[in-house]
Amino acid sequence: MSEMRDAQAGPDKLPVPAEVAEAVRTIINWVGDDPMREGLLDTPERVARAWAEYCRGYGDDPAYHLSRIFHEVGGYDDIILLKDIPFQSHCEHHMAPIIGRAHIAYLPGEYVVGISKLARVLHAFAHRLQVQERLTAEVANCIWEHLKPQGVAVVIEATHGCMTGRGVRTPGVTMKTSRMLGVFREDSKSREEVMALIEA
């Protein structure tokens, strides 16, 4: 956890264990290059620090971001939507990039939260090895549990590097997932309303 914090403050400061650097050297060698040639000498440490940064979500407690809540918002009692939040994650199957946008909406109950915190929750889960379905569910469940709203809607659209740069090699394909909880799950009119806002 403290090592992950150091990685956020300045990745160069994160010490890289010898066996981690050696693992990267093994891969470089296996793909057909010479890990001892000049241009690749510092690469194993850079790669290790880059992965610590990609996966910094393991040291980031998503619930913490929802711990500062507000009661009073001038009587506002309608849907709150944070739309088009860009994010990057990595798939747990190939550790290839997942790049996309998330839309997070909720219908407040008693509490609201600073709007940036919704993006922080997303990034805390995204910076782990993921599948898009789990990422979508984790973000929605976390908001549902800690903010106790009347409804939560999370929609994620993303492209998967493991489908574009390798494997089926099909660029331009987008995967779309959604998780609706509370009124957005139970009441079709509320769901239509939130989806119309997201798709507007």
Ligand SMILES: Nc1nc2c(ncn2[C@@H]2O[C@H](COP(=O)(O)OP(=O)(O)OP(=O)(O)O)[C@@H](O)[C@H]2O)c(=O)[nH]1
């Ligand atoms: N459902 C889902 N599948 C994903 C996600 N990210 C990657 N995948 C898929 O995970 C699957 C892994 O399939 P495997 O057959 O075990 O691996 P593979 O031989 O590398 O498969 P190909 O990608 O088809 O070459 C692939 O179909 C990927 O497209 C995700 O977020 N959600």
Ligand SMILES: [Zn+2]
């Ligand atoms: Zn993959």
